[in-house]
Amino acid sequence: MQFSKRSYVLPASPIRKLEPYLEEALSRGVKVYPLHIGQPDVETPKGYFEALKAYNGKVLSYGRSQGELKLIDKIVEYYNNIKIPLERKDVLITNGGSEALHYAMLIVCDPGDEVIIPEPFYPSYAAFIASALGNIVPITTKAEDGFHLPAKDEIAKLITSRTKAILISNPGNPTGIVYSREELESLADIAIQNNLIIIADEVYREFVYMDSPYTSLGHIDRIRDRVVIVDSISKRYSACGARIGCLVSKNEEFMSLALKYCQSRGCPPLLEQLGAAALYDTPISYIRKVNKEYRERRDILFEGLKSIPGVICKQPDGAFYIMAKLPVLDAEKFVIWMLQDFALDDETISAAPGEGFYATPGLGKSEIRMSYALQKEDLKKAVRILAEALSVYPG
Amino acid sequence: MQFSKRSYVLPASPIRKLEPYLEEALSRGVKVYPLHIGQPDVETPKGYFEALKAYNGKVLSYGRSQGELKLIDKIVEYYNNIKIPLERKDVLITNGGSEALHYAMLIVCDPGDEVIIPEPFYPSYAAFIASALGNIVPITTKAEDGFHLPAKDEIAKLITSRTKAILISNPGNPTGIVYSREELESLADIAIQNNLIIIADEVYREFVYMDSPYTSLGHIDRIRDRVVIVDSISKRYSACGARIGCLVSKNEEFMSLALKYCQSRGCPPLLEQLGAAALYDTPISYIRKVNKEYRERRDILFEGLKSIPGVICKQPDGAFYIMAKLPVLDAEKFVIWMLQDFALDDETISAAPGEGFYATPGLGKSEIRMSYALQKEDLKKAVRILAEALSVYPG
Known part of the structure; x- marks a missing residue:
């Protein structure tokens, strides 16, 4: 059977498509910091x-x-x-x-x-x-x-x-x-x-x-x-x-x-x-508190990434993501490797490979999107894990 | 601005499109039996x-x-x-x-x-x-x-x-x-x-x-x-x-x-x-009871419709709708008239005009879909209202 052309062209989500590797890592008992998805850990009012x-x-x-x-x-x-x-x-x-x-x-x-x-x-x-x-x-x-x-x-x-x-x-x-x-x-x-x-x-x-x-x-x-x-x-x-x-x-x-x-x-x-x-009846103080929290998280992730040799990124002014260029040729392979073959003290991170965020062919191949919708301590660990992973990556 | 052709071709729902008339009737204090929509009144488990x-x-x-x-x-x-x-x-x-x-x-x-x-x-x-x-x-x-x-x-x-x-x-x-x-x-x-x-x-x-x-x-x-x-x-x-x-x-x-x-x-x-x-853990007895209830409702609506002169329909074997042909030229106008200009003891009914249920042009114009997802007493009243409406309809 032949299905519609649009359905083959339709891209798989670069945010979701590595989730099987993440689930497999979890099943091996590895703790994974989920930086691939914009899932806030802030309490719902x-x-x-x-x-x-x-x-x-x-x-x-x-x-x-x-x-x-x-x-x-x-x-x-x-x-x-x-x-x-x-x-x-x-x-x-x-x-x-x-x-x-x-x-x-x-x-x-x-x-x-x-x-x-x-x-x-x-x-x-x-x-x-x-x-x-x-x-x-x-x-x-x-x-x-x-x-x-x-x-x-x-x-x-x-x-x-x-x-x-x-x-x-x-x-x-x-x-x-x-x-x-x-x-x-x-x-x-x-x-x-x-x-x-x-x-x-x-x-x-x-x-x-x-x-x-x-x-x-x-x-x-x-x-x-x-x-x-x-x-x-x-x-x-x-x-x-x-x-x-x-x-x-x-x-x-x-x-x-x-x-x-x-x-x-x-x-x-x-x-x-x-x-x-x-x-919508949530007091404005909730939004202010969350905004302050995210600003601090942004600073931690951005400063952390800046300190890793070869990583290029820009301080974001809004949302809760950083698009970072890594010193690797193929960021998707690198993320899969982090989930499959790498761990620091039984912990690793997930990220979204950058290519799916671009329409121009070839762009984004060395990039990843990282979400900072995580606790500050977890973000610090995530930066340490990424730095270590990049330093030993054989790819 | 010109929007996509598909969006103009896309039909408005014949089930939903008369709802403004229904809301207007309700606002006038008329009770409307909602036979236009397949909304069961059975309790959710x-x-x-x-x-x-x-x-x-x-x-x-x-x-x-x-x-x-x-x-x-x-x-x-x-x-x-x-x-x-x-x-x-x-x-x-x-x-x-x-x-x-x-x-x-x-x-x-x-x-x-x-x-x-x-x-x-x-x-x-x-x-x-x-x-x-x-x-x-x-x-x-x-x-x-x-x-x-x-x-x-x-x-x-x-x-x-x-x-x-x-x-x-x-x-x-x-x-x-x-x-x-x-x-x-x-x-x-x-x-x-x-x-x-x-x-x-x-x-x-x-x-x-x-x-x-x-x-x-x-x-x-x-x-x-x-x-x-x-x-x-x-x-x-x-x-x-x-x-x-x-x-x-x-x-x-x-x-x-x-x-x-x-x-x-x-x-x-x-x-x-x-x-x-x-x-999905609901006992099968719930389904059996609901099925029996709907069978009885079907009988009430079907027998009722059969007794109205000029109405043509077939006893349904499943689901909870009856597609009925009415002795009117334009069922949509008739339904709007029932909502706007007709009431029996301050009560009327809504139904879905039939034309939108057909792809062949011209078919269904005299038909309505009626849902029997209502209480038996309400269905009996709905039939009486429809019979009376048809007998006095000036259209």
């Missing part, structure tokens, strides 16, 4: 679990395709507080930010259409675009430039008659970039001049470690009908397992098309939405 | 809620992309008990049966590829196929033939070089058809002769009201590598709001492609999977 426990319905019934009003109202309030005015109709609840991104790509791309994305990027973008039969046109960004965007003219050169959208992650996974107001205004210019949609994956919005204010694409009023924001409770409230995200847009046509996709799958999970609604 | 409450983790973390092993093991055991031998690798947990169907269509269809489906069919099939840029080739079935399939030769005539799959719902939504072993063997012959996949949506498997045994496509051993079963806890355990379903297949290539889609969206919701795992 108790309100989440309390809301689930408080549910006393007898029948776990379908909810609304748009999502539960209780949650939508909380999200509208949240956005109004950060000066992005919304109404209920501007929000659709999704199965995580992932479903929001998948639907956005299906809505944007006819086969052969192009989406401009700064690389390195979150690898699932490539899967969602492959699913929609679109093509990625990468803007290559580099650690030595702080992963900032090139000048507007350089980006404009990438536009073709097939360009439909620009997709950015801000703060950026995997780079930790936080785009400046000027960079976002340049993207806004390009979007207006070329009649494009901009999709902004802002799930790491609370994880910014600079003193200057964070600018969301939703803050640029002149493109309010061109912006689709993808959001999620996963990172903000350390609730990745809930799978609750949303699509936010003032573009009514986009939202009416998105609603049809949402109707086709019934509704998002009901109880998880009640839990999510409760999370 | 308490084990579900207990499993959620028993969760004492501090961090709601990502799960496995394949789904939690605890749930997969329960599903494997369930299938082994119904004589469909499976291993863990043959099961992928999905966000409801819907995500399973969406992924299956994305895996099966290149643009322009064809999927053969008996019509009337569950309307989301059309959305998932539109999303994949495939085309539906309908096998038209009729109430007067009991919605049974035509002879094998007739179906074989529909095969073209673009045919990739046959998709059936068994028991059938919206028809209540339960396919005979002979019908399934005919489909198996066609699949083998033409190198096709058969996707069997069997989410209503426990809702069969005949005395003869139910045959799953998974029971036909000679096509074991050609069958993909879509399953869900939604109807079986009255847990539609959990959004837990699965893909089941012995076709290793299909499953390896499906895993990439599953990886791209992270994982299904974690706690809902723990609840779902507990549901």
Whole structure:
């Protein structure tokens, strides 16, 4: 049998694909620090679990395709507080930010259409675009430039008659970039001049470690009908397992098309939405405490990596990842070797090989993405393990 | 801005699209019996809620992309008990049966590829196929033939070089058809002769009201590598709001492609999977009791509809819907009229207009799908309301 071409093109997740090696290492009794995945170890606010426990319905019934009003109202309030005015109709609840991104790509791309994305990027973008039969046109960004965007003219050169959208992650996974107001205004210019949609994956919005204010694409009023924001409770409230995200847009046509996709799958999970609604009542002090903690973790991992000979990386300003270039030819082989053949005091680390974060062939082969969503002591150990592994790696 | 063609083609759900009229009627204080949606009012087994409450983790973390092993093991055991031998690798947990169907269509269809489906069919099939840029080739079935399939030769005539799959719902939504072993063997012959996949949506498997045994496509051993079963806890355990379903297949290539889609969206919701795992421990007496209840409901709705002049329908053998032809030209207008302008003692009903259940233009315009997932007394009232509405309808 021959299956669809898109399904063969669709990349396996570089974040998930080494998990069998990790599971095998664990089964041998090796302790593995999981730096491959952005899984916060911060406690989920108790309100989440309390809301689930408080549910006393007898029948776990379908909810609304748009999502539960209780949650939508909380999200509208949240956005109004950060000066992005919304109404209920501007929000659709999704199965995580992932479903929001998948639907956005299906809505944007006819086969052969192009989406401009700064690389390195979150690898699932490539899967969602492959699913929609679109093509990625990468803007290559580099650690030595702080992963900032090139000048507007350089980006404009990438536009073709097939360009439909620009997709950015801000703060950026995997780079930790936080785009400046000027960079976002340049993207806004390009979007207006070329009649494009901009999709902004802002799930790491609370994880910014600079003193200057964070600018969301939703803050640029002149493109309010061109912006689709993808959001999620996963990172903000350390609730990745809930799978609750949303699509936010003032573009009514986009939202009416998105609603049809949402109707086709019934509704998002009901109880998880009640839990999510409760999370939006979490005091701001929780977010501040988490932000401070992550800033300290970032410093530990970044300073640690800088001290390892041959490792090149840039201090991230947001999110909780570092994209690091290692003194190895093939970072995937190196990570597999760390899981299969290496241990320091019966401990090792996992990381995500960098190649899957790029669309340009050949880039990222020596790189890994490391998450610092781990305890500080664990991050210190992880750095020691990586340094030792690099010093004895035979590859 | 121009969005993708598939998004405009994608049909709005005929089940969901009248909900604004329903909400408006409710806001006027009218009681509406919701016959438009397959939302069981049977209690969800308490084990579900207990499993959620028993969760004492501090961090709601990502799960496995394949789904939690605890749930997969329960599903494997369930299938082994119904004589469909499976291993863990043959099961992928999905966000409801819907995500399973969406992924299956994305895996099966290149643009322009064809999927053969008996019509009337569950309307989301059309959305998932539109999303994949495939085309539906309908096998038209009729109430007067009991919605049974035509002879094998007739179906074989529909095969073209673009045919990739046959998709059936068994028991059938919206028809209540339960396919005979002979019908399934005919489909198996066609699949083998033409190198096709058969996707069997069997989410209503426990809702069969005949005395003869139910045959799953998974029971036909000679096509074991050609069958993909879509399953869900939604109807079986009255847990539609959990959004837990699965893909089941012995076709290793299909499953390896499906895993990439599953990886791209992270994982299904974690706690809902723990609840779902507990549901599989529900005693068989629950299923038997529910089955008996639904059989009685079916009898009430079917006998009631038969007694209304001009209404044509067939006694369903499974699922919990009746597809009924009404003595009106445009059933959608009639349903909207019932919600907007009609009430009997301040009560009315909603139903799903039939046209969206067909791919052949013009079919189903006089039909509605009614769900009998309601209390018997409510169904009796619904029949009275429908009879009265038809007798005074000015349309």
